[in-house]
Amino acid sequence: VTKEQRPDLSEHLTCAHALADASAAAILPYFRTAMAVNNKAKGRDFDPVTAADQAAEAVIAKYLKEKRPEHGIVGEEFGNHQAGARFKWVIDPIDGTRSFIIGTPMWGTLIGLLDGAEPILGIMNQPYTGERFWSDGSASFMSAPALPSPTRLATRRCPILRDAVLASTHPDIFAPGPEREAFTRVKTEAKLTRYGGDCYAYCMLAAGFVDVIIETSLQPYDVVALIPIVEHAGGRMTTWSGGSAAGGGQIVACGDPALHAKVIDLLAG
Amino acid sequence: VTKEQRPDLSEHLTCAHALADASAAAILPYFRTAMAVNNKAKGRDFDPVTAADQAAEAVIAKYLKEKRPEHGIVGEEFGNHQAGARFKWVIDPIDGTRSFIIGTPMWGTLIGLLDGAEPILGIMNQPYTGERFWSDGSASFMSAPALPSPTRLATRRCPILRDAVLASTHPDIFAPGPEREAFTRVKTEAKLTRYGGDCYAYCMLAAGFVDVIIETSLQPYDVVALIPIVEHAGGRMTTWSGGSAAGGGQIVACGDPALHAKVIDLLAG
Numbered sequence: 001v002t003k004e005q006r007p008d009l010s011e012h013l014t015c016a017h018a019l020a021d022a023s024a025a026a027i028l029p030y031f032r033t034a035m036a037v038n039n040k041a042k043g044r045d046f047d048p049v050t051a052a053d054q055a056a057e058a059v060i061a062k063y064l065k066e067k068r069p070e071h072g073i074v075g076e077e078f079g080n081h082q083a084g085a086r087f088k089w090v091i092d093p094i095d096g097t098r099s100f101i102i103g104t105p106m107w108g109t110l111i112g113l114l115d116g117a118e119p120i121l122g123i124m125n126q127p128y129t130g131e132r133f134w135s136d137g138s139a140s141f142m143s144a145p146a147l148p149s150p151t152r153l154a155t156r157r158c159p160i161l162r163d164a165v166l167a168s169t170h171p172d173i174f175a176p177g178p179e180r181e182a183f184t185r186v187k188t189e190a191k192l193t194r195y196g197g198d199c200y201a202y203c204m205l206a207a208g209f210v211d212v213i214i215e216t217s218l219q220p221y222d223v224v225a226l227i228p229i230v231e232h233a234g235g236r237m238t239t240w241s242g243g244s245a246a247g248g249g250q251i252v253a254c255g256d257p258a259l260h261a262k263v264i265d266l267l268a269g
Numbered sequence: 270v271t272k273e274q275r276p277d278l279s280e281h282l283t284c285a286h287a288l289a290d291a292s293a294a295a296i297l298p299y300f301r302t303a304m305a306v307n308n309k310a311k312g313r314d315f316d317p318v319t320a321a322d323q324a325a326e327a328v329i330a331k332y333l334k335e336k337r338p339e340h341g342i343v344g345e346e347f348g349n350h351q352a353g354a355r356f357k358w359v360i361d362p363i364d365g366t367r368s369f370i371i372g373t374p375m376w377g378t379l380i381g382l383l384d385g386a387e388p389i390l391g392i393m394n395q396p397y398t399g400e401r402f403w404s405d406g407s408a409s410f411m412s413a414p415a416l417p418s419p420t421r422l423a424t425r426r427c428p429i430l431r432d433a434v435l436a437s438t439h440p441d442i443f444a445p446g447p448e449r450e451a452f453t454r455v456k457t458e459a460k461l462t463r464y465g466g467d468c469y470a471y472c473m474l475a476a477g478f479v480d481v482i483i484e485t486s487l488q489p490y491d492v493v494a495l496i497p498i499v500e501h502a503g504g505r506m507t508t509w510s511g512g513s514a515a516g517g518g519q520i521v522a523c524g525d526p527a528l529h530a531k532v533i534d535l536l537a538g
Contacts, residue, residue, distance in 0.1 A: 028415075032476065099463070102434055102436065102470075104463075105374060128398075129398055145414075192367060194367060194371055194373075194465055209372035210371050210372070
């Protein structure tokens with residue numbers, strides 16, 4: 001499918017913004033309340049699912065099934081609705097659930113759209129701060145209460161790892177052994193490492209304040225919305241081996257494509 | 270000095286809020302701009318001082334020298350002005366400078382007041398989100414754009430470490446050897462660990478969403494403002510050996526005093 005054959009994306013983008021608005025209204029009443037945190041995982045692992053996730057899931061699924069009945073839906077809380085559809089919404093109601101439950105604003109609602117296997121637009125919505133980051137398929141933008149109008153996002157130049165700010169959600173996500181060693185090789189060279197970002201870090205990379213993000217064990221719904229935001233701001237986002245990031249797994253994003261090539265080499269060892 | 274001998278704190282609290290307002294106006298124009306980041310540290314260490322720090326320092330020092338000429342000022346950017354004064358303002362214009370420079374809101378302005386060696390009131394101001402956390406010396410509060418009026422902060426009950434959410438700024442702050450082993454003993458038992466919080470994490474502890482914070486190598490200006498906020502919300506904040514936290518160093522804060530006693534024991538080994 002080429003851009004020429006693709007229907008006008010503006011209608012899809014309007015739908016994505018409507019989903020962001022509706023999910024924000026569903027989620028915010030639960031933020032910083034002593035909501036029930038269910039524990040999906042067995043034993044000592046902690047995988048919280050909050051009432052907020054479920055409330056957002058319900059409004060998103062209802063909206064899409066009514067307004068876009070021919071589209072598929074993919075997500076942790078959604079399963080895989082209409083897996084054969086050409087257009088599939090890939091959604092994480094709360095990316096960064098751990099940040100959500102500790103009361104910080106380092107979480108967001110991820111709303112992405114696939115055309116076949118290709119992420120074509122995406123939104124990261126942070127309803128507490130009122131910030132929204134998105135790509136319309138050709139550029140990336142942010143809006144915020146402090147901004148008079150949406151601002152174009154652009155990554156910054158940073159071709160050298162020694163000058164780079166590295167972000168990752170948590171050091172413990174990397175399996176001991178080769179995976180952790182690969183991360184450590186990059187971390188050791190980088191200027192500064194920050195943890196705790198989740199989806200927020202990718203938006204800060206698109207905005208030109210973070211240079212490289214390295215993660216692992218990601219799901220498609222963790223990344224599909226973010227890929228257009230990063231790439232249409234000038235960055236590169238792939239798997240550690242340079243393939244499409246849309247399937248998740250081991251992910252590397254860089255604001256500067258020249259840095260991306262070097263980091264891929266360093267991760268490979 | 271007993272509470273009875275202490276002058277009414279409300280005038281000092283008004284001064285603290287005025288400093289928060291003035292510093293916010295000085296800092297915000299620099300947030301998420303490509304401001305010059307000076308590197309104070311030699312070699313590979315990265316210790317950023319931004320133009321925002323310096324702008325906030327200037328307005329705070331000017332205000333205090335005019336309105337409270339008899340008071341001392343302590344802080345990274347201030348040195349130690351009038352070290353012999355009974356009342357000393359202990360100030361960090363931007364606590365969480367690394368979060369500031371990567372564009373996330375996990376930083377704040379810390380404004381504390383010592384009466385002799387005792388922290389008697391404190392503010393953590395987050396001007397980008399519009400959130401303010403403070404203690405008036407007998408209770409703790411927060412205000413935010415989403416709240417119709419200031420809300421009383423209260424820590425949550427969590428007497429058992431296995432149920433606790435642990436926060437710390439960065440795993441690499443702990444020196445390899447006994448210090449890192451002590452942190453790891455607590456981390457291994459805790460339910461969940463989050464990094465990247467700085468002052469914001471202490472406020473989330475005061476609000477009942479984080480249960481334990483463990484840090485090291487802190488300065489007085491990193492902690493003095495936070496001690497009244499944590500303690501008047503029902504928490505305990507001390508050094509790892511249980512002494513006054515006001516001097517900085519190795520710090521442990523817990524929302525539940527019963528948990529604090531257990532964490533102190535575990536840190537001691």
